[in-house]
Amino acid sequence: MVPAIEVQNVEKRYGALRALAGVSLSIEPGEMFGLLGPNGAGKTTLISIAAGLTRASAGGVRVMGADVVGEYRRARRMLGVVPQELVFDPFFTVRETLRFQSGYFGLRDNGDWIDEVMHHLDLTSKADANMRTLSGGMKRRVLVAQALVHKPPVIVLDEPTAGVDVELRQALWNFVRRLNRDGHTIVLTTHYLEEAELLCTRIGMLKAGRLVALDSTRNLLETFSGLQLKLRLSRESLPPALEPRLVSRQGDRFNLRLDDYTELEQVLVGLREAGEAILEFDLQPPDLEEVFVRIMNRHA
Numbered sequence: 001m002v003p004a005i006e007v008q009n010v011e012k013r014y015g016a017l018r019a020l021a022g023v024s025l026s027i028e029p030g031e032m033f034g035l036l037g038p039n040g041a042g043k044t045t046l047i048s049i050a051a052g053l054t055r056a057s058a059g060g061v062r063v064m065g066a067d068v069v070g071e072y073r074r075a076r077r078m079l080g081v082v083p084q085e086l087v088f089d090p091f092f093t094v095r096e097t098l099r100f101q102s103g104y105f106g107l108r109d110n111g112d113w114i115d116e117v118m119h120h121l122d123l124t125s126k127a128d129a130n131m132r133t134l135s136g137g138m139k140r141r142v143l144v145a146q147a148l149v150h151k152p153p154v155i156v157l158d159e160p161t162a163g164v165d166v167e168l169r170q171a172l173w174n175f176v177r178r179l180n181r182d183g184h185t186i187v188l189t190t191h192y193l194e195e196a197e198l199l200c201t202r203i204g205m206l207k208a209g210r211l212v213a214l215d216s217t218r219n220l221l222e223t224f225s226g227l228q229l230k231l232r233l234s235r236e237s238l239p240p241a242l243e244p245r246l247v248s249r250q251g252d253r254f255n256l257r258l259d260d261y262t263e264l265e266q267v268l269v270g271l272r273e274a275g276e277a278i279l280e281f282d283l284q285p286p287d288l289e290e291v292f293v294r295i296m297n298r299h300a
Helices: 043-050 072-078 096-104 109-120 136-148 167-181 195-198 217-221 242-244 261-273 287-298
Strands: 005-014 017-027 031-034 058-065 078-081 156-159 185-189 204-209 210-216 227-233 244-252 253-258 277-283
Touching: 005 043, 017 058, 017 204, 017 210, 031 043, 031 078, 043 058, 043 156, 043 185, 058 072, 072 078, 078 136, 078 167, 096 109, 096 136, 096 277, 109 136, 109 167, 136 156, 136 167, 156 167, 167 195, 185 195, 195 217, 195 287, 204 217, 204 287, 210 217, 210 287, 217 287, 227 261, 242 244, 242 253, 242 261, 244 287, 253 261, 261 277
Parallel strands: 031 185, 031 204, 078 156, 156 185
Antiparallel strands: 005 017, 005 058, 204 210, 227 253, 227 277, 244 253
């Protein structure tokens, strides 16, 4: 089976800066794949190379078997990208924007699909509104619609829910799940790791232009055994004896790692002896956020 996206030893340099350092990965048709990493890891650079917006310094990318350089017309047709930035033409309505986008791919009489996409993204009431009059959330919905208007088999969502409200986020994910069930390959980048954990069957993690993790979401979660103890304490300090268990902290909130349930009593005793009062308490298996932090720290 031809991979939906095949990345082979891709490097990208900007002068002395090496944005991508020999990345290789393969995304299968029908996958819901999460591409994660901190800011500056190379996620958007890799997406830009796949979309033909940037030329790789070395290596190559294929979309549904089409080389993004040598077979760029077919590769572009196979891919729909929702960018991070709110890019729009202020002179057109929503419907006109989507009709023009269809025309770029040689599609005529695409009105029924445009209407369906607008319906699922709750844009029907704004169909004849000028783009410049829309809110930021509505503009982002139009970007999603533009990426879908030519029915690409592979859809890349680059931070699609950044800065949008909860209602839009839920509507978008319901629509994306439907597209995935219909056979579309979905590639998602997001800083909302709970979204990636919920939606994606496989995860790739980038750091400093290198692929540092690639596995199923389940395997990544199971690799890091133990429990995650989330605490909010009365003071922004942790007893020194508990510091080795610390995974992350934010103000008076601490995430600790326990090997098993028997260690919980030791932690509680240590907090009582230090005079710390527990304001909030939550014990659960490791989530993708903890796995992400530990992998990033491992490759510091």
